[in-house]
Amino acid sequence: MNTYLRILSFARPLRNFAPKYFIYSIFYSFFSVFRLVLLIPVLNILFNTVQNNNIVKEKPEFEIGTRYFEDLFNFYLHHYIDTYGKFSALIFVCAVVFIAVLMASLFRYLSDVILQTLAANLYLNLRATIFNKINSLHIGFIKNGQKGDLMSRMNNDLGEIGSSIISSMTVIFREPIMIVAYFIGLFYISTNLTLMAILVLPLSGGMIASIAKRLKKQAKDSQETAGRITVIMDETLTGMRVIKAFNANKYIINKFNKETTRLRDLMVGLARRKELASPISEFMGVAIILGIVLYGGNLILDNNSPLDGATFISFIALFSQVLTPAKNISKSLTNIQRGLAAGERIFEIIDTESDIKEKSNAVSLNNFEESIEFKKVSFGYNEELVLKNIDLKIPKGKSVALVGASGSGKSTLADLVPRFYDTLSGELAIDGLPINDYTLESLRKHMGIVTQDSILFNDTIFNNIAFGVENPNPEDVKRAAKIANAHEFISETENGYDSMVGEGGSKLSGGQRQRISIARAVFKNPDILILDEATSALDSKSEKLVQDALNKLMQNRTSIVIAHRLSTIQHVDEILVMDRGEIKERGKHEELIQKDGIYKKLIEMQSL
Structure with a gap:
């Protein structure tokens, strides 16, 4: 019940919908019953069985109650019969x-539109809440989670929730109103026959409720399996080159088929239970009708019965x-169970607590003035330490x-600076104040990052360079591209800076993406620059040009450079040699060469 109420709260503002839906449902129910009750005078006219005791010769005075409306209708009906004849009355x-x-159809349409x-x-x-939540979570959650499963929850599970809400609203409002309205009409026609029907209905309802109750676990299993299938599909599309290179097609196909077969079995099991509800309700309904026919037929055959x-x-x-x-209620109960299972999977994401929390009294880092300082910093994933007692001070403007x-631990150390992890x-401090005391937005505003894996978005080259900036200056974008040695190849594309890069930059080469x-980092013009093997994807010619540009960009700018090619970092102010999460050596290039330690061995290995 709590899950359902939480789901319903996302349909806000609910007060704008529920009252209208309730009113439209009442009118729909009234006219649906009214049109069927009118069969009685139609049949009486056709079979010429109009009874004298039903004739109302004078227009009744208004009073609250069904008797007034019945007498009013009979008055006009028999007025038509007396004045215009039975055929005219039938037309009436x-x-x-x-x-x-017509009115029933209109109010049903209005209620469906509201729904x-x-x-x-x-x-x-709900989709906005999930998306915002994922964006607010720490990077570790995204890395540890499976992207395909997250996408499945945002798409497939949301679809299940939507159908669940529609079903639940019909169960809560319209269908019960319809049933009550029908039974009011039934009691009006014959109390004895209606009581007989009511005695048997709970048996049918109990059987359907029992079926629906068992659906929730199966529904959750099927949704989790669908998530795993999405993961496999995502991995296959992303890693197709590796799959083909290692002749792993058969392996990945078997893995995919195993999950799809499991999903099929789960869906068949769900369908068996789901579709069982409707035949049961129909069978029980027909059985009740047959019982009514026998009972009512016996009353009619008895000449003393008031039933005609x-x-x-x-x-x-x-x-x-x-x-x-x-039947609609029975189907809705099964849909609701599937929706509740999907809701639990959605709320697992929404309820996830981010490891990166901003203090309520956090201050803004308006200007970076002094230094970045690590004081006995340790960090690890689970219980395994990746960084151990890091002491490091990087003055402003130094690299x-x-x-x-x-x-x-190189990338992990760099990831601590923008608070991707805590x-x-x-303590990690900037300008003497722990970075936890700064707002995340103001902290990251001062930082530019170029990662080893160049991340581009399915947008234009221009928007990728000016990413996150509203109304950017085109000249600044071009200047950044020129510094990054990108302007020349951009100009050669079909639409220049307005060319689409494709999903993940698929229309560009690896070097172009990098x-x-x-250029994106250059455009931001940050105080603190983090380069995580930024030149690793470039060819020799491009690497030299970009490295020269980066050297200029790093001048008088605080820079943290992670490098695989040691020849690219010999100009920095200090080199830190890391091993198993600790700083083993530190100094300039020449100093470390003279130490004849780890750094020199790394240099010699790359010289081979």
Whole structure:
């Protein structure tokens, strides 16, 4: 119940929808019953069974109650019969039925529009909440989570939730109103027949509720399996080159088929349970109708019974309509269970606490004035330390290079500066104040980052360079591209700076993508520059040109450079040699060569 109420809260503002939906449902129910009750006078006219005790010769005075409306209708009906004849009276009744059907259709349409609008609002608010949440979570969550599963939750699970809400609203409002309205009509026609029907209905409802209750676990399993399939598809499309190179097509196809087969089995199981509800409700409904036919037929055959043929046929027609909302409720219960399972998966994301939290009294870092300082900083994933007791001070305008074997902690150390992660112990400060005391936006505003994997977005080259900036100056964009040695190839593209780069920059080469990434950092003109193997994807010619541009960009700018090619960082103010999360050596290039330590061995290995 809590999950359902949470889902419903995202359809806000609910007060704009629920009252209208409730009112429209009442009118729809009224006219739906009214049109069927009108069968009685139609049949009486056709079969010439109009009874004298039903004739109302004078127009009744208004009073609250069904008796007034019944007498008013009978007055006009018999007035038509006496004045214009039975055929004209039949036309009159048919016209009233036509109007009732028209009004019922109108109010059903209005209620359905309200319902779809509510569902659209729910999609909008829930999707925005999930997207905002994912953007607010720490990078570790995205790395540890499976991208395909997250995408499946945002798309497939949201679809299940939408259908669940639509089903639930019909269950809560319209269908119960319909059933109540029908039973009011049934009681009006014959109390005895209606009581007989009511005694049997709970059996059908109990069986359907039992089926729906078992659907939730199966629905959650199917949604998780669908998420794994999305992961496999995403990995396949991303790693197609590797799959083909290693002849792993059969392996990946078998893996995919295994999950899709499991999903098929789960979906078949779900379908069996889901589709069982409707036949059960239909079977029970027909069984009840047959019982009513036998009981009512016996009453009609008894000449002393007040029940006549026309009234009995109208009762059967009206009761048969009860089956429709009853079947809809049975189907809705199964959809609701699937929606609740999807909702739990969605709320797992929404309820995830970010490891990176901003203090309520955080201050803005308006200007970077002094230094970045690590004081006994340690960090690790789970229980394994990746950084151990790091002591480091980087004065403003100075450059530091981090070198070492893969897994030594270089990128992790750099990721602490923009607070992609928080330290486990020790303190990381900027201008003497712990970075936790700054707002995240003001902290990251001073930083530009170029990663080893060039990340581009499916947009124009211009918008990728000026990423995150509203109304950028075109000249500044071109200047940044020229510094990054990107202007020449950009100008040669079909639409220049307005050319689309494709998904992930697929329309560009690796070197071109990296130069666009560098241009993005140049355009931001940050106080602190983090280069994570920024030239690794460039050819020799481009690397030299870009490295010269980066050297100029790094002048008088605080820079943290992670480099695999040690020849590119010999000009920095200090080189830190990292090994297993610790700083083992530090100094300038010449000093480290003379030490005959780890750095010199790395240089010699690259010289081979």
